[in-house]
Structure formats: C-alpha cells, structure tokens
Amino acid sequence: MLIGDILLAHGLVTPEDIKIAIHRQKENGGRLGDNLVALGVMTQEQLDKAIYEAPQAPKSIEDTGIPTANLLRLMLKLIYMNSLETASQISGSIKLPIGVVNRLIQEAGNRKFLESLGNTDQSTFSETRYLMTEMGKRFAIESLDQNQYVGPAPVSLEAYQARIGQQKITNERVEQSKIAESFENLVITDDFVRRLGPGVNAGKSILLYGPPGNGKTTVAEKVAAIFANVIYVPYCFEVDGQIIKVFDPAIHIPVLEKEPKRKASAGLRREEFDGRWVPCERPVVITGGELTLEMLDLSFNSHAKYYEAPLHVKASNGTFIIDDFGRQLVSPEDLLNRWIVPLENRIDYLKLHTGKSFSLPFDELVIFSTNLSPDDLMDPAFLRRIPYKLETVGPNKEQYFEIFRMVGASRGLDITDDVLDMVIEELQVKNRFDLACYQPKFIIDQIIAACKYEGSEPYVSKELVTDALKNLYTSSAKGVGKTAARSASSKETDPKAQVAAVL
Numbered sequence: 350m351l352i353g354d355i356l357l358a359h360g361l362v363t364p365e366d367i368k369i370a371i372h373r374q375k376e377n378g379g380r381l382g383d384n385l386v387a388l389g390v391m392t393q394e395q396l397d398k399a400i401y402e403a404p405q406a407p408k409s410i411e412d413t414g415i416p417t418a419n420l421l422r423l424m425l426k427l428i429y430m431n432s433l434e435t436a437s438q439i440s441g442s443i444k445l446p447i448g449v450v451n452r453l454i455q456e457a458g459n460r461k462f463l464e465s466l467g468n469t470d471q472s473t474f475s476e477t478r479y480l481m482t483e484m485g486k487r488f489a490i491e492s493l494d495q496n497q498y499v500g501p502a503p504v505s506l507e508a509y510q511a512r513i514g515q516q517k518i519t520n521e522r523v524e525q526s527k528i529a530e531s532f533e534n535l536v537i538t539d540d541f542v543r544r545l546g547p548g549v550n551a552g553k554s555i556l557l558y559g560p561p562g563n564g565k566t567t568v569a570e571k572v573a574a575i576f577a578n579v580i581y582v583p584y585c586f587e588v589d590g591q592i593i594k595v596f597d598p599a600i601h602i603p604v605l606e607k608e609p610k611r612k613a614s615a616g617l618r619r620e621e622f623d624g625r626w627v628p629c630e631r632p633v634v635i636t637g638g639e640l641t642l643e644m645l646d647l648s649f650n651s652h653a654k655y656y657e658a659p660l661h662v663k664a665s666n667g668t669f670i671i672d673d674f675g676r677q678l679v680s681p682e683d684l685l686n687r688w689i690v691p692l693e694n695r696i697d698y699l700k701l702h703t704g705k706s707f708s709l710p711f712d713e714l715v716i717f718s719t720n721l722s723p724d725d726l727m728d729p730a731f732l733r734r735i736p737y738k739l740e741t742v743g744p745n746k747e748q749y750f751e752i753f754r755m756v757g758a759s760r761g762l763d764i765t766d767d768v769l770d771m772v773i774e775e776l777q778v779k780n781r782f783d784l785a786c787y788q789p790k791f792i793i794d795q796i797i798a799a800c801k802y803e804g805s806e807p808y809v810s811k812e813l814v815t816d817a818l819k820n821l822y823t824s825s826a827k828g829v830g831k832t833a834a835r836s837a838s839s840k841e842t843d844p845k846a847q848v849a850a851v852l
Contacts, residue, residue: 351621352382355403356391358579358604358628366390404512404581404623406446413449414505415587417456420445422492424453425462426499428481429489434466435476444501444584444624454479462488496592496654503587504625506707509595513710516580516666518631519552523575531571535564536752536786541739548737549575554692554715556732559741561720562787566672568741569716573633573668579604580666581626585655589705592655593647600663601629632667634660640677645687649702661697664713674719674726681726688715692734743784746773753789760793762809771811775818782822792817 353370356362362370362385370384377384382396407413410420420443427433427442440450457463462485466478481489493499504512528546548555549572557565582601585594605628636644640660648657661669675681691697691711700706717735719726732738744752750769757764772792776782795817800807 354605359399361391404626406621406623414508425489426492430499434478498592498655501584501625503585504583506588509586513665517712521578523549531575536748554735555737556735557718558723562785563741564786565718565741569670569718576631579628582629588707595658597663600632604628632664634664635670637672638676642679647699668714670716672718674717675721685731749784756789756793
C-alpha cells in the first residue's frame with residue numbers, strides 16, 4: 350500500500366493526478382506527496398493528515414508486534430499452499446514489506462526450511478527463487494495442524510486496540526447541512542431531523558420506535574451512510590497466539606480503486622504503508638430477527654482452528670443496526686444484559702476457548718429499531734443507557750399526499766386529487782386504518798405490476814387503485830380501529846417506502 354493508494358482512498362487525488370505527479374517526480378525528484386502538493390492538487394495539511402492516519406509499514410520483524418515463530422509458520426504455510434517462490438510473491442501474500450520478508454526467509458534458510466534456486470529468468474528484474482525443503486514441508490504441515498489460517502499476517506491486539514481508538518466515529522463531525530442533504534428526499538419533520546443530528550454526532554446509542562411502515566429502517570440506513578471518513582480494518586489480529594479474522598468482504602467496503610499495478614520507484618517505496626490494514630468505508634452491520642447471543646461472541650472454527658470476529662467487532666468505528674428489535678431469536682433481556690457494560694463503558698470483553706480474556710474498545714453507533722413498545726422491551730435502567738430516543742409516526746394527510754405524488758412521479762405516474770381522496774376514503778373513513786409512509790409505494794408497485802400483466806404502459810385508474818388497496822390488508826383486518834395493515838409489512842413493503850429514493 351503506497352502513498353498514492355492512500356490519497357486515492359481519501360478522495361484527495363485522482364489516478365490522473367498520480368500519473369502527472371509521478372512524471373514530475375522523475376524529472377525533479379522528491380517524494381510523490383511533495384510533488385502532488387507542488388502541483389497544487391492538495392495542501393500540505395491534507396498530505397500530513399493522510400500520512401498520520403495511515404498505519405506505517407513495519408521496518409523489522411519486531412515492529413510487526415507478532416512473534417518471529419508465528420510469522421515464520423504463517424510464511425511457510427503460504428509458500429506450501431500457494432507454491433510461492435520469490436520474496437515479492439511472499440510479500441504480496443503475507444502483506445509485509447520486502448525487508449521484513451527477507452529477514453523471515455533468512456531465518457527459514459538458517460533452519461533448513463528453504464533453499465535458494467538462484468535468480469529468476471526475467472530480463473528486466475531478477476529475483477532469487479526459493480524452494481521448500483522436505484524439512485520445511487513437514488514444518489508447514491505441522492503449522493497447518495495448529496491452525497489452517499493462510500493469509501495476510503495478523504496485527505497485534507495492542508495495535509488493533511490503538512487503531513480503534515484512533516479512528517473513533519466521534520472524530521467525524523457530521524454537519525447540519527450534510528444531515529439535511531441526506532434526508533432531503535424523505536418526507537420527515539424538521540423537529541425529527543433536529544433531534545437526530547446531535548445523536549449522530551455523539552456516537553451514542555439511538556432508539557427509533559413507532560408503528561411499522563414509517564421509515565425507521567430507512568432513517569437508520571441513512572444515518573449509517575452519512576459518515577465519510579476512511580478507516581483501516583485489519584485482515585486479522587492475534588491474541589495469545591490465536592488468529593481472529595476481522596476483515597469481511599460482505600461488511601467492509603475497500604475504498605482503493607482497482608488499478609493496474611504500478612512499478613514502484615525508489616521514491617514510492619520510501620512511502621509504503623502497512624498492507625495488513627485495508628482502507629475501508631465506515632462499516633454498516635444490519636441484523637434483524639436472525640440475531641442470536643452467540644453472534645456477539647467469538648466464533649471458533651474447530652476444524653480450521655482460528656476465530657471469526659463477532660458482528661459488533663466487525664462494525665467497530667461504524668454503525669450497528671438492530672432492526673425489528675424485540676423479534677430476535679435472543680430475548681431482548683439477554684441481548685440488553687450482554688451490552689450493558691459496552692454501552693456504558695465503551696469497552697467489550699471477549700474470551701478465547703483457551704480461557705484467555707481480552708478487551709476491545711466498543712466504538713460504534715448502535716441503533717435499535719422497533720415497532721414494539723420500548724417500555725415493554727427495556728427496563729428503566731437500560732433505557733437510561735440509550736440517550737437518544739426518537740419516535741417515527743405516521744404521516745398526516747398533507748404529508749401522505751406529498752409522499753404519494755413523489756413516488757408516483759418517480760415512476761412516471763401522475764397522482765390526481767381524486768385518486769388521493771379515494772385512497773383516504775377507503776383507508777380512513779371506511780376501514781379506520783392509520784396512514785403509513787410505506788402505503789403509497791405499495792399501491793404504486795401494485796399498479797405497475799397490474800399494467801405489466803395487462804401488457805400496457807403504466808397508468809392510474811380507480812379500478813387499479815381499488816385492486817391495490819385490497820392487497821394492502823386482509824378482510825379480517827377491516828373495522829378493527831387504529832390498526833396498520835400488518836399484511837403489508839413484509840420485505841416488499843419495507844419502511845424504505847417512505848423514501849422517494851428513486852427520484
């Protein structure tokens with residue numbers, strides 16, 4: 350990972366800027382970052398900040414924070430499993446600088462695990478090739494018996510603890526204008542947004558509650574997407590010789606652009622960073638009814654003999670959303686008891702199967718979203734630990750009309766006043782249903798599907814609207830007073846229906 354990659358990750362430069370700066374560097378010398386500053390692409394302050402925030406590459410085995418024996422075992426496993434022959438190939442796999450890899454190769458040679466085969470037959474660049482000896486193969490197989498982790502070298506527990514603390518979510522100030530921009534395509538009250546803003550900046554837990562279908566999930570997801578800072582996530586870390594994987598492609602989104610590999614000049618090599626860390630967007634973890642208590646503890650693979658970090662650890666420095674809180678496989682009481690200490694003290698304790706315990710900073714914005722009564726889910730002691738509690742309520746008639754017209758316009762449909770009056774008559778007057786933000790999108794989607802069935806271009810008619818309304822609720826739900834149409838609260842009619850995101 351080079352300085353150009355880091356600056357690209359932060360969005361401070363473009364690939365074209367890098368090419369121009371490298372050309373200038375060849376003519377005038379100096380470091381790449383200094384040339385970018387000289388070209389006026391970025392300021393010295395921006396350069397210094399990006400370099401300070403990035404993890405520096407270790408210059409020695411000791412700098413890695415991992416015992417030599419553990420790195421040696423990992424390197425031999427990589428060579429054995431991937432048929433690696435050169436120091437550069439090993440460096441690319443283990444994510445350690447060439448200098449550190451050469452020291453490990455020297456150690457492996459001293460122990461008769463590797464032997465040199467001479468230089469590669471490349472005309473422009475020559476590298477020594479290495480072959481694993483029979484003794485080395487036995488050592489690699491023995492190492493695989495200890496654990497089958499084969500990948501980038503781990504970082505130390507201390508380095509991971511420090512990194513979480515260095516890139517806290519509260520380091521990023523979210524301005525009012527940014528929050529307003531994020532919610533501009535929602536029909537939502539100014540009071541709600543005004544109360545939400547401080548909670549986002551505080552980085553403390555937030556409770557979103559209210560009847561289903563009024564945008565709780567949408568609000569939570571929009572809050573998570575507001576953050577823009579780049580953070581560094583380790584592939585894995587080591588505790589007491591045990592490997593714990595953190596980086597998860599399903600959760601962590603790398604921000605480095607995929608470019609053809611550049612041949613590193615001497616000036617670029619001087620500015621290498623630690624490849625064991627992946628520059629990523631702040632992670633977002635969303636979990637619903639599938640959440641269990643076990644998912645919040647280390648998961649040990651008894652076959653591979655290494656650990657997978659729990660969901661909330663993977664969400665470190667990001668956002669953890671518990672959707673449909675109260676409907677999980679784990680009881681609300683057990684879940685809340687598990688998190689009382691982390692939410693209060695901002696630190697979590699985890700235990701290895703060996704009995705060894707360790708702590709990690711608990712740095713993430715936790716958002717609880719529920720359509721159940723908070724007083725039924727939490728006792729006063731836990732409610733006190735959630736400092737921001739916001740209720741999402743159904744729209745009034747004017748807001749409902751606005752949502753309907755916005756969603757209709759996004760699908761090329763003109764929603765007239767007589768159609769709107771008809772919907773209100775059917776829902777509120779005849780059946781006494783509450784208005785909900787998801788309903789307009791549900792009805793529009795039904796109309797689009799009906800037109801597709803007919804083989805016609807989308808259009809709105811009272812007949813199509815009537816059919817759509819019949820699918821909004823069941824006949825047994827009629828006349829039961831203030832009851833939302835529960836049958837429409839599936840994934841298809843998710844609270845996202847409040848968002849005119851299609852505009």
